[in-house]
Amino acid sequence: MFNGHELNVNDTIRASGLLDTINSFDGNYPELRLKFLHKLHESAHIATNIVLTSPEELVYKDIFEVPYSPTQEEIMPDILKPLVEKIHENQPKSSAFSSKLVSMPVFTKQVVDELPSLHITVPVKPNEFDSNEFLQCLAMDLGINRDDMFLMSVQEGSTKYKIKFKAAISLCLEKMKKIAEKIKVLVLPSSKSAEFIARQKLLGNIQEIPKIDATLDTSVVNSSLISSKTLTFDDIDMALAVMQRPTIIDPLIWEFLTQKSRKISSGILHAFQKSAVEYVIESMSLIQNEALYYKYTSCAVHGEEAILFHGTKIHNLDNIFDTNFKTFYTSNSHQITDSGWYGQGTYFSSSPNYCASYAGSHSNGIIYLICSLVKLGNICTVTDMSYMGKPMRSDSDTHYVKVTQSGSPTNATHSFFEEFVIKQSDQILPLYIVGLRQVNRFVLWRDAKINNSENGALFAQMKERYNFNIYGSETSSEALSILKCKLTNSSMQCVVVTNGGDKGEEFARECRNIRSSVPIIVFCGNVAHHQQWAAVIGGTGQPKIHVTGNSGDVFTFINTTFPSGNT
Known part of the structure; x- marks a missing residue:
C-alpha cells in the first residue's frame, strides 16, 4: 500500500x-x-x-545471482565438471586460453553463422576414438593445419562434427573451393581420416570400418561469403575460438547453460537500452579456472565485494587470464600499460555501457566485456586526477571515482558512471566473457501483452532470425524512452512494432514526433479499425503505417526495411 x-x-x-x-x-x-x-x-x-x-545496480546484484564470498560449487558447479573436462581434452594444444571457457547459447543470430561450415559424420561413438587425433588427420586431408579449424558442435549417436575455419580460409573463395574438392577423398581408404578409423578396428576399439560422410555448405562456391568489411580476420578468429563447443553437451547441462545465459544477456542488454550506441551479443562464455578461484578466496583483502566489468580489446584477451589482468605496474618489468587517470591499477566499472566506450570498439568490430567478482577492501574515493600515473594510495585496495561518459571526474548525483581501480589481481575473480558487436539497427515492439504465449513465441522467433536486438516493452513510456535515446544517433535505424490497443494511435504519433520517418507496423486483431487512424498519421508527406493481423507480414516488413548484408 x-x-x-x-x-x-x-x-x-x-x-x-x-x-x-x-x-x-x-x-x-x-x-x-x-x-x-x-x-x-x-x-x-x-x-x-x-x-x-539505478537499473544497472539492480540487474547485476539480483539477476546474475552471483553470491558474495562464493563457494567453489557456486562458481564452478559440479554439473559442469564433466563438460569442462571434455572441453579441456578436446582443446587444441595451441589454444590461447589457459582458463577453460564454456560457451553458452546466444539467442540472436550470430554474424559468424554466415561463414561456411563443414559437417562430418563418423558412425562411431565419441568414446571409441580420440577426437583430436581424428581432427589432425582430417586437417592433413584438407591441406590445412589443425589450428585452422574450430569445432563448433558435436552431436552424439554417430559422431557428428560441425567445423568452421579461420577467416583467412573462410573468406578466400579459392581456398574454400579447394577444400570442397578435397573432402571428396575423405571416403577413400587412402585418406588419412579413413586410415585413422581403420587403426581403431585393429586396436579393437570398433568392430568394422565405418564410412565417413562429409558435406560443405554449397553456398561457399556460389556466393561472395561474408564480407571482409563486416569483421576483421582477428575478430572472426577470436569469436570462433570463444564460441567453440568441442564436445557433446548433456541436455541437463545445456538447460543449465541456457538459463544462465538468459540472466546474463538480459542484464547486459538492459544496460544498453538507454545508450545511443547499439550492441548485439555475439558470444557468452563461462570462465572456469580453479587457480584464480583459490587466489581470490585466499586474498587477504576483506570487506565489500562487487560485480564489475572490464572492457578489453581482442589482442588483450588471449593471455588476460594467464596473469588475471596484467597489473598496471609490475615489479619485474616495470611495464606501464596505461597512464592511469586515477592511479596505477586495473580499471573496472559497474556499467557495461561505459566499459564498451573505452574497450577500443570500432563500428564493425567485436569488443569483450569481462564480468568479474571483485574484492574492494579499503576504498579511497578519488575526486580529481591527482593520482594520474601514480601508485595508488598505500592504505587502500581500491580507488573509487564518479565519472562522466568521457571519463572525467564529476560530483554529479545523477547520470554518472563509476570507475574502480583495483590494486591487486588476486582481488579479481573473472566469471564471464561477453562478446559485443556494434550495429546500427534494432526493432522496438510495444505491447502490454508482449509476454503472452502468442506474442512470446513470435518474439523468440525474431530473436533467433535476426542479428540485431529486438526490444520488448509493455508500456509506451518505456518504449518511447528507448526510442528517444537511440534515435539521437542519426545513423541508427529502427522498426517499431505496436499493437493497436493501449493507446496505439497516441503511441504512433509520439514515435513520429521523435523521428518523422520511423517505420511503424501495427500488429493487431481489428485491422479495419486501426487502419483508419494509421492512414491519417501516415498521410501526406509521411511514410505509410502498415496494419496487419498476420505475423508473417511483420517479418516481411522488417526484412524489407532492413535488407540483409548491412547491420
Whole structure:
C-alpha cells in the first residue's frame, strides 16, 4: 500500500505516483516497474523501505545471482565438471586460453553463422576414438593445419562434427573451393581420416570400418561469403575460438547453460537500452579456472565485494587470464600499460555501457566485456586526477571515482558512471566473457501483452532470425524512452512494432514526433479499425503505417526495411 492505494507491481515508477511525492521532474530516474525496485533502508526520498535505484545496480546484484564470498560449487558447479573436462581434452594444444571457457547459447543470430561450415559424420561413438587425433588427420586431408579449424558442435549417436575455419580460409573463395574438392577423398581408404578409423578396428576399439560422410555448405562456391568489411580476420578468429563447443553437451547441462545465459544477456542488454550506441551479443562464455578461484578466496583483502566489468580489446584477451589482468605496474618489468587517470591499477566499472566506450570498439568490430567478482577492501574515493600515473594510495585496495561518459571526474548525483581501480589481481575473480558487436539497427515492439504465449513465441522467433536486438516493452513510456535515446544517433535505424490497443494511435504519433520517418507496423486483431487512424498519421508527406493481423507480414516488413548484408 502507498498513499492510500494498493500498488500494482507491474506499474512503472511514474505510473504509480511515487515520483509525485518528491515533486521530481528529473528525467534521469529509471523507468522501471515496481516489481524490480529494491526494498532497502528507510528512505527520505519517497517512503519507508522504498528507494529508486539505478537499473544497472539492480540487474547485476539480483539477476546474475552471483553470491558474495562464493563457494567453489557456486562458481564452478559440479554439473559442469564433466563438460569442462571434455572441453579441456578436446582443446587444441595451441589454444590461447589457459582458463577453460564454456560457451553458452546466444539467442540472436550470430554474424559468424554466415561463414561456411563443414559437417562430418563418423558412425562411431565419441568414446571409441580420440577426437583430436581424428581432427589432425582430417586437417592433413584438407591441406590445412589443425589450428585452422574450430569445432563448433558435436552431436552424439554417430559422431557428428560441425567445423568452421579461420577467416583467412573462410573468406578466400579459392581456398574454400579447394577444400570442397578435397573432402571428396575423405571416403577413400587412402585418406588419412579413413586410415585413422581403420587403426581403431585393429586396436579393437570398433568392430568394422565405418564410412565417413562429409558435406560443405554449397553456398561457399556460389556466393561472395561474408564480407571482409563486416569483421576483421582477428575478430572472426577470436569469436570462433570463444564460441567453440568441442564436445557433446548433456541436455541437463545445456538447460543449465541456457538459463544462465538468459540472466546474463538480459542484464547486459538492459544496460544498453538507454545508450545511443547499439550492441548485439555475439558470444557468452563461462570462465572456469580453479587457480584464480583459490587466489581470490585466499586474498587477504576483506570487506565489500562487487560485480564489475572490464572492457578489453581482442589482442588483450588471449593471455588476460594467464596473469588475471596484467597489473598496471609490475615489479619485474616495470611495464606501464596505461597512464592511469586515477592511479596505477586495473580499471573496472559497474556499467557495461561505459566499459564498451573505452574497450577500443570500432563500428564493425567485436569488443569483450569481462564480468568479474571483485574484492574492494579499503576504498579511497578519488575526486580529481591527482593520482594520474601514480601508485595508488598505500592504505587502500581500491580507488573509487564518479565519472562522466568521457571519463572525467564529476560530483554529479545523477547520470554518472563509476570507475574502480583495483590494486591487486588476486582481488579479481573473472566469471564471464561477453562478446559485443556494434550495429546500427534494432526493432522496438510495444505491447502490454508482449509476454503472452502468442506474442512470446513470435518474439523468440525474431530473436533467433535476426542479428540485431529486438526490444520488448509493455508500456509506451518505456518504449518511447528507448526510442528517444537511440534515435539521437542519426545513423541508427529502427522498426517499431505496436499493437493497436493501449493507446496505439497516441503511441504512433509520439514515435513520429521523435523521428518523422520511423517505420511503424501495427500488429493487431481489428485491422479495419486501426487502419483508419494509421492512414491519417501516415498521410501526406509521411511514410505509410502498415496494419496487419498476420505475423508473417511483420517479418516481411522488417526484412524489407532492413535488407540483409548491412547491420
